[in-house]
Each structure stands twice: as structure tokens, then as C-alpha cells.
Amino acid sequence: MKKVNNIAVLTSGGDAPGMNAAVRAVVRTGIYHQLNVYGVMYGYRGMLKNEILPMESKSVANIIQRGGTILKTARCKEFYEPAGRKKAYENLKKHNIDGLVVIGGDGSFKGAQKFSEEFDIPCIGLPGTIDKDIAGTDFTIGFDTAVNTAIEAIDKxxxxxxxxxxxxxxxVMGRDAGYIALHSGIATGAEHIMMPEHKSDVDDIIADLQANERRRKLVNLIVVAEGHETGGANGVAEMIKHQLPNADTRxxxxxxxxxxxSPTCQDRILASRMGYAAVNALLEGTHNVMVGIVNDRIHYTPLDHACKAKQEMDPEWVKMCKILAS
Amino acid sequence: MKKVNNIAVLTSGGDAPGMNAAVRAVVRTGIYHQLNVYGVMYGYRGMLKNEILPMESKSVANIIQRGGTILKTARCKEFYEPAGRKKAYENLKKHNIDGLVVIGGDGSFKGAQKFSEEFDIPCIGLPGTIDKDIAGTDFTIGFDTAVNTAIEAIDKxxxxxxxxxxxxxxxVMGRDAGYIALHSGIATGAEHIMMPEHKSDVDDIIADLQANERRRKLVNLIVVAEGHETGGANGVAEMIKHQLPNADTRxxxxxxxxxxxSPTCQDRILASRMGYAAVNALLEGTHNVMVGIVNDRIHYTPLDHACKAKQEMDPEWVKMCKILAS
Amino acid sequence: MKKVNNIAVLTSGGDAPGMNAAVRAVVRTGIYHQLNVYGVMYGYRGMLKNEILPMESKSVANIIQRGGTILKTARCKEFYEPAGRKKAYENLKKHNIDGLVVIGGDGSFKGAQKFSEEFDIPCIGLPGTIDKDIAGTDFTIGFDTAVNTAIEAIDKxxxxxxxxxxxxxxxVMGRDAGYIALHSGIATGAEHIMMPEHKSDVDDIIADLQANERRRKLVNLIVVAEGHETGGANGVAEMIKHQLPNADTRxxxxxxxxxxxSPTCQDRILASRMGYAAVNALLEGTHNVMVGIVNDRIHYTPLDHACKAKQEMDPEWVKMCKILAS
Amino acid sequence: MKKVNNIAVLTSGGDAPGMNAAVRAVVRTGIYHQLNVYGVMYGYRGMLKNEILPMESKSVANIIQRGGTILKTARCKEFYEPAGRKKAYENLKKHNIDGLVVIGGDGSFKGAQKFSEEFDIPCIGLPGTIDKDIAGTDFTIGFDTAVNTAIEAIDKxxxxxxxxxxxxxxxVMGRDAGYIALHSGIATGAEHIMMPEHKSDVDDIIADLQANERRRKLVNLIVVAEGHETGGANGVAEMIKHQLPNADTRxxxxxxxxxxxSPTCQDRILASRMGYAAVNALLEGTHNVMVGIVNDRIHYTPLDHACKAKQEMDPEWVKMCKILAS
Incomplete structure (x- = not known):
């Protein structure tokens, strides 16, 4: 097993609260094991442009509670071309980097997978996305914060x-995943939750709104995922207004x-554990995996399986949600 | 001076955080002075429909910290017709109500003014609107909470x-008033603030964005009031995209x-003071005024002057805002 | 299997955020299954005093987001005497109550266990305590909110x-359990965490503070559980001041x-799922169990096993915590 | 009038939320006017130790929303000796600093006053203290944030x-000033508020608690200022327990x-306006004043008058507070 001496960490794709906590954990665990740790700015773009900076323990002081990412993030098409990855590799080599931690979503993992296949630099992925739609982990960094932000807003x-x-x-957000909608909808007692994974019949919703009106229940919240087939909230509003022209709708x-x-307690701990595990994985020679949490234990998934999850919504939750909001 | 014995309180128009604190103050100050206090549900509509309930001290327990309004609110066109006001008057008389406190905006005050001209029921207005656009007061109930909610969101x-x-x-909200935009923009260090009261030259903003880009300042926040002539954020975005097609804009x-x-400390105290003053005004025979706060003192303005304010923005603030965001 | 027709729900012991969400779930799931649902005020004391009220769907509207408990809570010594339980039973029988849901901690479960042994009323326990020290469940209602409140305070x-x-x-709180200390300490990057379950050598902490001082790391946070053998924060402060008289300590x-x-998203969902499961358990004839969550699935534990957990702290967490705060 | 070219800013005494916003305003306004701006670390101590750093516009980016102070703060006895001030002056001269902005409380202003009397460096004070007990200003930087933090805690x-x-x-805090107690007490509907400025008869409070008990009002909150003659909350608790041994008191x-x-909107704007005005004052040759806000306008007070205020509490507020909490 080749010893790792110099590692780099980057954040890629859409940012998520808790990414800073993960960066902090990678840097400090690396330093504890006497590695040199580098931060790559702006995700893969920084690898191509050689925006690679040495990190000390102090570089990550007082960031565990901050949203965003001190390493910044970007999307980078060039890295998805062989020539781009080669350039990235050459830049890493300039710093003798022999291990890479990528914090991002499934798109970022695909890039890391390709890169590690072509070059001799092991990559570890950490699932950083508010969407919670990655296979191989029960939670992703940022999800818990995002749903808590959503429920505070919906409470207002x-x-x-x-x-x-x-x-x-x-x-709510979540792209084509309904987790944020489902969790924030249950937690705020929403009368209806519309997830991409679960066919909602708008006619049923309208019938239900009409039934509620008859029993003088006029306050109704519908939480809809941005990726819902109706086109999100504006699409739903149009369909409702069309059939219930007198409804006072916003x-x-x-x-x-x-x-x-600022990330929640759970996101900070999740990110810390994952960052800590990522460095340990590199030291133990575990390569090209994503670090996940399954049943509250660290779990490794080969990077090429850590794709977007097509998880089914538990029908019991959907039933519960309807009963509790009634 | 006719003695007041039975008073009613209602909330009208758009709701604002702190309305509950004002209702609580009216009810408890009334009870302290041995008045019977009634709550009218749904604003003027409840006067027309006789949805008028007796209030006790306990009716307003544990609400000072709650958003919304326990009395609910609504808009009511019928009240702006003589027949509607007559019906409302008759319902108040059924409860022997001889004083009315109306918490709402300038539209609600116009209604109250008409009503008090036609019937012998003195009305006191309390400015309850997040827009802070009422003449005769330095602050309105809800404004401070709204700007703090806005800055928490903008910080994220x-x-x-x-x-x-x-x-x-x-x-941000504010209808045709720019106060929320101005305050939240300064407090979050926004690079540009677009208020309806102040002509913003979009060409200047674009020139500024280009200058910022040249010096690698790529993060820019523009805070725009919903009532801005460009049509709010979507209008501004379109104009920018047209001229800066490569800008990464959201x-x-x-x-x-x-x-x-939950209302801020300032809104709770403001609402408490105003509600307390409203009852004292009724007891002292001060009629048909709005209770305001000017230089931290209670100030009465005749209801027909308590219209929407056409306050000018202080040019020094606008200048400061530009300097500090640079 | 005897059919259940009338159920009651109560909250007992120390209150915890999310109890209202659990009450709401019990009430609405019960009503959905056409049961009559009663709320017992002030825990077991209300059973003894016959403070038992019928609940409708509306009784629990708009409470999912509220801290505290609308059913109030109390400690009740009398219930731990046979005569007290007999009186309680007779009061339940007046309402034909044939199923009871008790939301509380291990002390409350012991009472429920005794009660169900003596009388023919099945009891279901829901773990409601911020301390997270109950066997048979990964989480308790209120823990996630408590740690998030703690980290917001510690961030300040x-x-x-x-x-x-x-x-x-x-x-921080937690009585003789260190979970709140451990989680809030990791999440805020505390330099030292002192848990009752884990022997902390104060000499080591002092040596570490001295080492930090030498390398000019003067900001240090020590998070200590209230049940720590040193006597909590004041005890620790005294020991430190004794050995480091010049330290600027607060x-x-x-x-x-x-x-x-207001409970977090996780606590609201946890409480909702548990309340929903409690009623289903009663309907299915599952008696005298605590509803827990293990690996994100509902898990039943006999009430007499749902005692205070003596969970060991994972030594890997303790090690990680030290490395990340360095 | 001597032209100012190089200015320095420092934060001194107890820190207060909004100090960063004030530092940012001083730095950016100075740079806008083509001054060189320096930041002095750790208050007056940094002047003595020559911890004086040049500040750029970027040095204060993204800090308007942060609590604490990036310049750090400390108390420094040496500066209150002539020799200490001489050393401080010599260090300022090394950087050609010819204007100084001091953000702090009345103690810090006394130091600044002495310093400016002895040496030819004009000083401007900004009131930065959560206690709001400074003459010459309606508000101090940090007060609004502190009371909002207090009411969020008291709501919980x-x-x-x-x-x-x-x-x-x-x-609550406030040293010997009762403003935080008064404002947070009113805003949370506290049943009693004990301020140092206002004699509270504990016997009256106890009589009131007994009266409340008789009418079954058992929830009571007493908000007491830390500087109250009874010795703060613990002192009050002891007196109550002595006379009401059965009260369930915490x-x-x-x-x-x-x-x-994070500072509130009001504190951020207040700090921004004051920092902006401080630099303008230096440029205009206004020396040795504190910048205050009176009736929402900038107001200058000679530094030697900007001492601790002995403001009387408005008796109407005290009366209102009692009526509204009943």
C-alpha cells in the first residue's frame, strides 16, 4: 500500500451548509497525521488553474459554524474532457498531491471517478448536497440545515x-428529489406535499381543498418540490386558480x-465525521469511494455506485402525512 | 366628555408581526380601566357579520411573541359603502360598543375616518404594516421584524x-415604499439598492457591475423593492441579462x-406602547386619531392626516450605502 | 384482541420540544381511526384529579411548531402509590378510556408499567426527553432541538x-447523560468536552490549556455536562482558577x-412518527411498549426495558473531537 | 484646520454585536476619502504594543453580519498611566496616524479623552456597549441585538x-443599568422587572405572587438586572424561597x-451610520467628541460629557409593564 503524504480537498457543485465543517475536518485530521494538506479553490476549476493553497490548522479556525464554503465552488466543463483532467493532474503533481477529497454531489463524483481511473491519485467523495439524493448514505451534508431553514420559513x-x-x-428546493418537500411538509403540517417521486393528482388536491372549504378549513399549505412535473409552485397555482377562481392563493x-x-448540529457532526473518515480512508489505502453514513455508521460505497439515488418514498409516510394534516 | 365603557379592537388589511402584542395591550389596558373589551374577528368584515367576541385578560395570554393576529384580518369592500358601515354600526351597538381601536394601514384608517364621521363611535388607529409608509409616526408595527427577517434571509x-x-x-416587500429595501440593503452590505422613491439608472448599475468584474469583485447583491418601476427582481434580472449575458445571475x-x-423586541414594545396609548386616548376623549411614535414619544395624528407618507429618502443614506458597499 | 375505543394521551416529567407534535399525532391518528381521544392535563396528576378533556382535530391545530406542551406536565408522587394509581384508574374508567399514551422519560415509563400491570389499560410510552438517555431508541423527542439551541448559544x-x-x-443539560455535551461540543469545535460517562482528567485539561497558551491559542471553550462529577461548570472553573490563577475565565x-x-424538523418528524405509531400499536393490540426509532425504523421495546440507557460513548468520537479542535 | 491623512480604529472594553459593522464603516469611509486606515488590535493594548495593521476595503468584507470584533478587544490598565499613553502615542506616530476612532464604552472614552488632551491626535468615540447607559445618544451599538437575544431566550x-x-x-446583563431588563421584560410580558434604577420592594413582589397563586396564575417570570441590589437572580430566588418555600422556582x-x-438590522445600521459619521467628523476637524444618535439624527457630544448616563426610567413604562402583564 502506497503511503499518502500530501492531500488536497475541494468543494464542487452546488454549495451546502456544512461543507466548511467537512473541510475543517479533512484539514485537521490530515495535519494530525502529519500530512501536508492543500485546499483547491473553486472545485475542479482550481485544479485546472492551479489555484491550490497550503492549509494550516488555523486556516480552518472558526468556520465550523459558517455557511457557504471557504474554498468556494464552481462548475467546470473542462474537467469533463480528458485534456482538462490531464491539466488538473499535472497541477496536483506540482504539489506532489497523492490523495484528493471531493465534497460535492453525484456529478462531482462522476468527475472524481473518471479522474482516479486515469491517474494514480486516489479520490474520496463526501456527499455534500442539500438534496439528499445520493445512494450509499442515509444523509448528505446540508440536508438537515436546508429542511430546518425551510420549516422556519414555512412557519412564518x-x-x-x-x-x-x-x-x-x-x-422548496431539491431538484428532482422530493426529500426537502417531504420532510418540511410533514414538519410544518402542510395539507398537501407534492414530490416528483410520487404522482399527485391535482384533481384530488382540488377536491380536497373544496371539501376543506365546506368545513371552513380555509388555511391550507401546499409544499411542492421545484422539480415537480407541474412546473413547481407557479404551475400548481395556475392549475388551482383555473379550477378554483375564487381561492385566495399566494x-x-x-x-x-x-x-x-449556519449548519445545524447534525450537519456539523455529519460533516466532521465524514471528513475525519475520508482522511482515515486515504491513510488506510481505501480508494475511490464515497464516505456515507448508514444506520449511524460510516459506510463506504465505490464512487461509481454513489450516483443519484432513486429512492422510493415510504408509502406509510405519505399516508401519515395525510392523516396528521387533516 | 362622554365616558367610554365598552371598546372593541380589530386588525385590518395586511397582517404584520406585533399585531398580537398590540391587541394584548388594548385588551389588558381596557380591563385594567374596568372597560368591557371586545375583539372583532376578520377586521371590518367581522363588524358587518357581527363576529364580535368578549375578551378577557386570559384571551391574550402568551400571544405577545406570536406572529399573525389572533383576531385574523381580511379586506372588506362592503365597509367602504355607506350601507356596509351602517350595518357595522348596528352590530357594534348590539354590544354597546362606544370606542373602537383599528390596527392596520392607511386604507384601514380611511375606513375608520369615514365611519367615525358618520356615527358617534370614536376610533383610534394604530399603524400596523411592515411597509413603514404612514405619515405621523417614525415606526410602524411590523417593520422592524420584517427587516430583520429580510436580513437573515439575505445573509444566507x-x-x-x-x-x-x-x-x-x-x-423585498414594501409595496411602493422602499424602506424595507433601504434598511435591509444597508444592513447586509448590498452593492445596490433599488427603491421606488429614488430613481436608479440601470445603466449605472451595469457599469458598476462591469467595473467590479474588472477588479474581480464577482459577488454582488442587488436589493430591489417589489414596487420598483422595473417590475421588481425579475424585471431587473432581465435588463441585466440582456446587457451582461454571461453574468451568473440568480x-x-x-x-x-x-x-x-415572532416580532422583534422593538415591535413588541412599540405595539405595547401604542395599544396602551390607544385606550388612554379613548378614556381621555381623544378621538379619531392615529397613535404614532415620534422621537420616541407617543404622538397623535388626526386620522385623515395619517395617510400614506411620501417621505423622501435621505440622500446622505444613499451616499453612505454606496461608499460602505464598495 | 380487545378493541380499543377511547384513548388518552398525557405528557409527563420534564417537558421537551416536540411533545406538542407527538400529542397532535396521537390525537389526529386516533380520530382518523374513529377513536375518541382525551387529553390528560398535567401528566399523572391530571389522571388523579380527573382533569381529562375530550380532544378534537382542531384542539391540536397550529401546535406542531410550538415548544412546551399544551397538556402541561407535572411530577406526581401520589401516582407512585397503589392508592394513587387506583384513583387514576377510576377516573379513566369514567371516560371509558381503554388505552393510554404516555409521553415522557424513564421515570414516567416506570409509572406506566406499574399501572398497566395492575389494571387492564394498555399503555404505550413515547420517549420525550432532551437527554437522549433511554434504551430502545436512537433518538428521543427534544434532543435534536436542545442540541441546536445549545450550539446557537455556544456560537454566540x-x-x-x-x-x-x-x-x-x-x-449544558443532560442530567447524568453526556449526549448534549458531546454533540454540542463537537458541533461548536469545543476544545474540551466533559461527559459524566467519560472520565476527564482535569490535570490533562489544564496541561492542554497551558500548551495552548504557549502557542498563543487563548480562546478555549470547555463544554461540561451538568451531571459531571466535578459539579458542573462552576466546579470546573474553580479547579482551573486554582491552578491557572491568571486565566481570563468565564x-x-x-x-x-x-x-x-420551536422544535427542529427532526424532532417534529420523530414525534409525529412516534405518535402515529403509538395509536397503531394500540389498535393492533401491542401493549405496554415504548415506541422507539432504531436505524430509522419504528421499534418497540417492552416498557420495563425502556429504562435509562447506560450507553457507552464511542471512543472514536472522543478521539475525533480532540483532533478536530486542535 | 489640520488635514487628516492616516487614521486608526480600535475596539475597546466589553465587545458588543455591531462593532464589526462600525469598523467596516470607518475603514471604507476612510478609504473612500483617500485616507490610510489602520486597525489597532486588542484596543489600547495594541497601541502600546504596536499591533497596528493597515486595512484595505477587503479587510472588512463579509463582516457586517458577524458578532464579536475582528480587531479584538481587551482592557489595558497601562493606558491609564501617563507613561502608557506616551508609548501609545509614539507607536501611532510611527504610522503617522493623525486621527483615532475608539469604539467602546464610557471607560474607553475617558482614556481617549485623556489621550487627546495630552497629544495632538484627535479622537472620536463611538458608543459600543450592550448596556445602553451612555449619555449623549439614544442607542448604543449592541443594545438592540442583546435585547433580542434576551427575548428569544426568555420566550424559550x-x-x-x-x-x-x-x-x-x-x-439579564446591563451591569448597573436596567435597560436590557426593562426592554426584555416588557417584550416578553414578564410579570415583574427588577431594575437597579428603580426600587423594587420584594415584599410587594411576593404579595403579588401570592395573589396570582390564589387566582391560579402559576406561571410567573421575573426579569432582574445583574446589577440589582438584591444580588441578581440568585439573590432574588433566595428571598422568595425564604418566604414562599413551596414555590416551584427556577x-x-x-x-x-x-x-x-449576528447583529440586528438596527445595530448594523446604527454602527454603519456612526462609523461613517466618525470619519466625516475627523475630516471636518470635529475633535474629541462621541458620535451619538438623538431623535434619529447624528449628534456629537464632547468626550468628557459622554459618561455613564444616569437616565431615569419613565414611570409610565413601569406602570404600563405592570398593567400589561396582569
Whole structure:
């Protein structure tokens, strides 16, 4: 087993709260094991442009509680071309880097997988995305913060919905995954939750709104995932207005607030454990895996299996959600 | 001076955080002075429909910290017709109500003014609106909470803007008033603030963004009031994209989260003082005024002057804002 | 299997954020299954005093986001006497109650266990305690909220510690369990974490503080569990001051803020799932168990095994914590 | 009038949220006017030790929302000796500093006053203290954040107080000033507020608690300022326990959380305006004044008058507070 001496860490793709906690863990665990640790700025783009900086313990002081990523992030098409990866490799070699930790989503893992196949630099992936849609882990860094940000926002919206007896259609993030919608919807007692993974019949929702109106339940919240086939909150609003022209309806798109903010306790611990495990994996010669958490234990998944998960929603949750909001 | 014995309180128009604190103050100050206090549900609509309930001290326990309004609110066109007001008057008389406290905005005050001209029920207005656009008061109930909600959201957006070196265009509420935009923009260090009261030359903004790009300042926040002539954040985004097609731009519309949430310390105290003063005004025979705060003292303005304020923005603030964000 | 028709729910012992979400889930799941649901006020005391009220779906509207418990809670010595339990039973029988859901900690479960042994009323326990020290479940209702409240407070303290280069000794709750200390300590990057379950050598801590001083790391946070053998934060402070008389040291006891506040997303969902499962368990004839969550699945533990857990702290976590804070 | 070319800024005494926003405003306004701006680390101590660093616009990027102070703060006895001030002066002269902005409390202003009398360096003071006890200004930087932190904490405590029908005695900061107690007490509906400026008869409080008990109002919050003659919350608790031995009483000392955290909108704007005005004052030749805000306008007070204020509490507020909490 080849010894690792110099490692680099980067954040890639959409940022997620907790990425800084993961970077901190990688840097400090590396330094503890007497490795030289480098930070690559702007994800893969920084590898191509040789924006690679040495990190000390102090470089990551006082960041565990910060949203965003001190290493910044970017998307980089060039890295998905062989020539780009070669250039990246050459830059890493200039610093004698022999291990790489990539914090990002499934797209970033695909890049890392390709890169590690072509060059002799082992890569470890850490799932950093608010969407929680990665196979091989129960949680991703940023998800818990994003859902808590969403519920704080929805709680505020319920205050005004309740004051006015209004119907609100609230769009949350998650791309084509419904986890943020499902969790934030249950936690706020939303009357309806529309997830991409679960066919919602808008006619049923309208029938239900009409039934609620008859029993004078006029405050209704619909939480819809941005990737829902109807086109998100605006699409749903249009369909409802068409059939219930007198409904007092408002649309809120929570947007990028879900990507920022100080990470929750769970995200900070998750990120710390994953960053710590990533360095240990490199030291033990475990290569080209994603570090996940399964049943509260560290779990390694080969990078090429750590793709976007097509998890089914538990039908019991969907049933529960309907019963509890009634 | 006619003695007041039975008073009613209602919330009208758009809800604002702190309305509950004001209701609590009216109820408890009334009870302290041995008045009977009634709550009217759904604003003027409840006067027309006789949804008028007796309030006790306990009715308003544990609400000072709650967003929304326990009395609910609504808009009511019928009240702006003489027949509607007559019906409302008759319902108040059924409960022997001889004083009315209306918590709302300038539209609600116009209604109250008309009503008190036609009938012998003195009305006191309390400025409850997040927009802070009422003449005769330095602050309105809800404004401080709304701007704090806005800055928490914008701080989160800056996290992700900073991670990606992105331009964000953020729309805040305020209808045709720019106070929320101005205050939240300064407090978050926004690079540009676009208020309806102040002509912004989009060409200047674009020139500035280009200058920033040249000096590698790529993170830029533009805070725009919903009532800005460009059509809010989406309008601004379109103009920018047209001239800077390569800019990595995102739009966030903060929306109704600005209307909800637990009120800040300042809004709770403001609402408490105003509610307390409103009852004292009724007892002292001061009629048909709005209770305001000017230079931290209670100030009464005749209801017909308590219209929407056309306050000018202090040019020094605008200059400061530009200097500090540079 | 005897059919259940009328069930009651109560909260007992120390309150925990999320109890309201659990009450809501019990009430609405019960109503969905056409049961009559009663709320018992003030825990077992309300059973003795016959403070038992019928609950409707509306009784639990708009409470999922509230801290505290609408059913209130109390400790009740009388219930731990046979005569007390007999009186309680007779009161339940007046309402024909044939199933009971008890939300509380291990002390409350012991009472429920005794009660169900003596009388023919099946009891289901839900673990509601911020301490997370109950066997048979990975999480308890309120723990996640409490640690997030703790880290928000500690983040604030770090601001001022950092401004002054000070040592802070921060006491968190948890009685004789160290989970809150461990989780909040890791999540805030505390330099030392003192848990009752894990022997901390104060001499080692002092040696470490001295080493940090030599390398000019003057900001240090020590998070200590209230049940630590040294007597909590004040005890630790005294020992440190004795040996490092010049240290600029401050003590903060976070106290009861950890018991209140709006529950986190995780606590709301946990409580909802548990309340939902409790009613299903009663309907299925599963008696005298505690509903827990193990590996994200509902798990039943006989009430007499759902005692205080003597869980060992994972030594890997303790090691990680030291490495990451360095 | 001597032209100013090189200015320095420091934070001194206890830190307060918003100090960073003030530093940012001084730095950027100075740079805008083509001054060289220096940051002095650790208050006056940094002047003595020549810890004086040049500041750029970027040095203060992304700090407006941060608690604490990037310049750090300390107390420095040596500066209160003539020899210490001489040394400080010599260090400033090494950098040709000809203007100084001191952000701190009345103690820091006394130092600045002495210094400016002895040497030809004009000083401008900015009131940075959570205690709001400085003459010549309506608000101090940090007060609004501190009271909002206090009310969030007290709201959480009310949740658990309400669940248990308990009496809580809550100690807030403010040294010998009662502003934090008064504002946070009103805003949380505290049943009693004990301020150093206002004699509270503990016998009256106890009589009131007994009266409340008779009418079954068992949840009571007492907010007491740390500088109250009874010795703060612990002192009050002892007196109450002595006379009401059966009361279920808890003490919470909110402590240093009140000094940290992200500043509120008001504190950020206040600090920005004051920092901006401080540099303008130096440029205009206004010397040895404190910048205050009176009736929302910038107001200058000679430094030797900017001492601790002995403001009287408005008796109307005290009366209102009692009426509203009843």
C-alpha cells in the first residue's frame, strides 16, 4: 500500500451548509497525521488553474459554524474532457498531491471517478448536497440545515396564511428529489406535499381543498418540490386558480435561502465525521469511494455506485402525512 | 366628555408581526380601566357579520411573541359603502360598543375616518404594516421584524453567493415604499439598492457591475423593492441579462416570510406602547386619531392626516450605502 | 384482541420540544381511526384529579411548531402509590378510556408499567426527553432541538470569547447523560468536552490549556455536562482558577433555554412518527411498549426495558473531537 | 484646520454585536476619502504594543453580519498611566496616524479623552456597549441585538415555565443599568422587572405572587438586572424561597450569549451610520467628541460629557409593564 503524504480537498457543485465543517475536518485530521494538506479553490476549476493553497490548522479556525464554503465552488466543463483532467493532474503533481477529497454531489463524483481511473491519485467523495439524493448514505451534508431553514420559513408563512385564511403554495428546493418537500411538509403540517417521486393528482388536491372549504378549513399549505412535473409552485397555482377562481392563493418560492446559513448540529457532526473518515480512508489505502453514513455508521460505497439515488418514498409516510394534516 | 365603557379592537388589511402584542395591550389596558373589551374577528368584515367576541385578560395570554393576529384580518369592500358601515354600526351597538381601536394601514384608517364621521363611535388607529409608509409616526408595527427577517434571509443568500461568486437580485416587500429595501440593503452590505422613491439608472448599475468584474469583485447583491418601476427582481434580472449575458445571475423573491414570525423586541414594545396609548386616548376623549411614535414619544395624528407618507429618502443614506458597499 | 375505543394521551416529567407534535399525532391518528381521544392535563396528576378533556382535530391545530406542551406536565408522587394509581384508574374508567399514551422519560415509563400491570389499560410510552438517555431508541423527542439551541448559544459565546481571547466553561443539560455535551461540543469545535460517562482528567485539561497558551491559542471553550462529577461548570472553573490563577475565565450555564423553543424538523418528524405509531400499536393490540426509532425504523421495546440507557460513548468520537479542535 | 491623512480604529472594553459593522464603516469611509486606515488590535493594548495593521476595503468584507470584533478587544490598565499613553502615542506616530476612532464604552472614552488632551491626535468615540447607559445618544451599538437575544431566550424559558406552571427568575446583563431588563421584560410580558434604577420592594413582589397563586396564575417570570441590589437572580430566588418555600422556582442567568451573535438590522445600521459619521467628523476637524444618535439624527457630544448616563426610567413604562402583564 502506497503511503499518502500530501492531500488536497475541494468543494464542487452546488454549495451546502456544512461543507466548511467537512473541510475543517479533512484539514485537521490530515495535519494530525502529519500530512501536508492543500485546499483547491473553486472545485475542479482550481485544479485546472492551479489555484491550490497550503492549509494550516488555523486556516480552518472558526468556520465550523459558517455557511457557504471557504474554498468556494464552481462548475467546470473542462474537467469533463480528458485534456482538462490531464491539466488538473499535472497541477496536483506540482504539489506532489497523492490523495484528493471531493465534497460535492453525484456529478462531482462522476468527475472524481473518471479522474482516479486515469491517474494514480486516489479520490474520496463526501456527499455534500442539500438534496439528499445520493445512494450509499442515509444523509448528505446540508440536508438537515436546508429542511430546518425551510420549516422556519414555512412557519412564518403559516402565521400570515392563518391571519388571512389563505391558501399558500410553497416551492422548496431539491431538484428532482422530493426529500426537502417531504420532510418540511410533514414538519410544518402542510395539507398537501407534492414530490416528483410520487404522482399527485391535482384533481384530488382540488377536491380536497373544496371539501376543506365546506368545513371552513380555509388555511391550507401546499409544499411542492421545484422539480415537480407541474412546473413547481407557479404551475400548481395556475392549475388551482383555473379550477378554483375564487381561492385566495399566494405563491412563495423559498429559493436560495435553503443553501445558506449556519449548519445545524447534525450537519456539523455529519460533516466532521465524514471528513475525519475520508482522511482515515486515504491513510488506510481505501480508494475511490464515497464516505456515507448508514444506520449511524460510516459506510463506504465505490464512487461509481454513489450516483443519484432513486429512492422510493415510504408509502406509510405519505399516508401519515395525510392523516396528521387533516 | 362622554365616558367610554365598552371598546372593541380589530386588525385590518395586511397582517404584520406585533399585531398580537398590540391587541394584548388594548385588551389588558381596557380591563385594567374596568372597560368591557371586545375583539372583532376578520377586521371590518367581522363588524358587518357581527363576529364580535368578549375578551378577557386570559384571551391574550402568551400571544405577545406570536406572529399573525389572533383576531385574523381580511379586506372588506362592503365597509367602504355607506350601507356596509351602517350595518357595522348596528352590530357594534348590539354590544354597546362606544370606542373602537383599528390596527392596520392607511386604507384601514380611511375606513375608520369615514365611519367615525358618520356615527358617534370614536376610533383610534394604530399603524400596523411592515411597509413603514404612514405619515405621523417614525415606526410602524411590523417593520422592524420584517427587516430583520429580510436580513437573515439575505445573509444566507450571501453565503451561497460568495461560494459561487454570483450576482443575486433579491426582491423585498414594501409595496411602493422602499424602506424595507433601504434598511435591509444597508444592513447586509448590498452593492445596490433599488427603491421606488429614488430613481436608479440601470445603466449605472451595469457599469458598476462591469467595473467590479474588472477588479474581480464577482459577488454582488442587488436589493430591489417589489414596487420598483422595473417590475421588481425579475424585471431587473432581465435588463441585466440582456446587457451582461454571461453574468451568473440568480433571482430571489423573499415574499411572505417577511409578514410572519415572532416580532422583534422593538415591535413588541412599540405595539405595547401604542395599544396602551390607544385606550388612554379613548378614556381621555381623544378621538379619531392615529397613535404614532415620534422621537420616541407617543404622538397623535388626526386620522385623515395619517395617510400614506411620501417621505423622501435621505440622500446622505444613499451616499453612505454606496461608499460602505464598495 | 380487545378493541380499543377511547384513548388518552398525557405528557409527563420534564417537558421537551416536540411533545406538542407527538400529542397532535396521537390525537389526529386516533380520530382518523374513529377513536375518541382525551387529553390528560398535567401528566399523572391530571389522571388523579380527573382533569381529562375530550380532544378534537382542531384542539391540536397550529401546535406542531410550538415548544412546551399544551397538556402541561407535572411530577406526581401520589401516582407512585397503589392508592394513587387506583384513583387514576377510576377516573379513566369514567371516560371509558381503554388505552393510554404516555409521553415522557424513564421515570414516567416506570409509572406506566406499574399501572398497566395492575389494571387492564394498555399503555404505550413515547420517549420525550432532551437527554437522549433511554434504551430502545436512537433518538428521543427534544434532543435534536436542545442540541441546536445549545450550539446557537455556544456560537454566540465563541464570538465574545474570540473578541477577548477568553476561556469559557459552558454547562449544558443532560442530567447524568453526556449526549448534549458531546454533540454540542463537537458541533461548536469545543476544545474540551466533559461527559459524566467519560472520565476527564482535569490535570490533562489544564496541561492542554497551558500548551495552548504557549502557542498563543487563548480562546478555549470547555463544554461540561451538568451531571459531571466535578459539579458542573462552576466546579470546573474553580479547579482551573486554582491552578491557572491568571486565566481570563468565564462560566455560562445555558440552563432552561435548552428545554424550550420551536422544535427542529427532526424532532417534529420523530414525534409525529412516534405518535402515529403509538395509536397503531394500540389498535393492533401491542401493549405496554415504548415506541422507539432504531436505524430509522419504528421499534418497540417492552416498557420495563425502556429504562435509562447506560450507553457507552464511542471512543472514536472522543478521539475525533480532540483532533478536530486542535 | 489640520488635514487628516492616516487614521486608526480600535475596539475597546466589553465587545458588543455591531462593532464589526462600525469598523467596516470607518475603514471604507476612510478609504473612500483617500485616507490610510489602520486597525489597532486588542484596543489600547495594541497601541502600546504596536499591533497596528493597515486595512484595505477587503479587510472588512463579509463582516457586517458577524458578532464579536475582528480587531479584538481587551482592557489595558497601562493606558491609564501617563507613561502608557506616551508609548501609545509614539507607536501611532510611527504610522503617522493623525486621527483615532475608539469604539467602546464610557471607560474607553475617558482614556481617549485623556489621550487627546495630552497629544495632538484627535479622537472620536463611538458608543459600543450592550448596556445602553451612555449619555449623549439614544442607542448604543449592541443594545438592540442583546435585547433580542434576551427575548428569544426568555420566550424559550416561557415555553417550559408554562408547561410546568413554574416561577422563573431570569437574570439579564446591563451591569448597573436596567435597560436590557426593562426592554426584555416588557417584550416578553414578564410579570415583574427588577431594575437597579428603580426600587423594587420584594415584599410587594411576593404579595403579588401570592395573589396570582390564589387566582391560579402559576406561571410567573421575573426579569432582574445583574446589577440589582438584591444580588441578581440568585439573590432574588433566595428571598422568595425564604418566604414562599413551596414555590416551584427556577433561576436562569442568560450570561454571555447576550454579547454575541449576528447583529440586528438596527445595530448594523446604527454602527454603519456612526462609523461613517466618525470619519466625516475627523475630516471636518470635529475633535474629541462621541458620535451619538438623538431623535434619529447624528449628534456629537464632547468626550468628557459622554459618561455613564444616569437616565431615569419613565414611570409610565413601569406602570404600563405592570398593567400589561396582569
Amino acid at each position: 408563512i403559516r402565521d400570515t396564511a392563518d391571519a388571512h385564511d389563505r391558501l399558500f403554495i410553497i416551492e 405563491v412563495c418560492i423559498l429559493g436560495h435561502i435553503q443553501r445558506g446559513g | 443568500i450571501r453565503d451561497t453567493a460568495d461560494a459561487h461568486d454570483r450576482l443575486f437580485i433579491i426582491e 433571482v430571489c423573491i423573499l415574499g411572505h416570510i417577511q409578514r410572519g414570525g | 459565546i465563541r464570538d465574545t470569547a474570540d473578541a477577548h481571547d477568553r476561556l469559557f466553561i459552558i454547562e 462560566v455560562c450555564i445555558l440552563g432552561h433555554i435548552q428545554r424550550g423553543g | 424559558i416561557r415555553d417550559t415555565a408554562d408547561a410546568h406552571d413554574r416561577l422563573f427568575i431570569i437574570e 433561576v436562569c442567568i442568560l450570561g454571555h450569549i447576550q454579547r454575541g451573535g
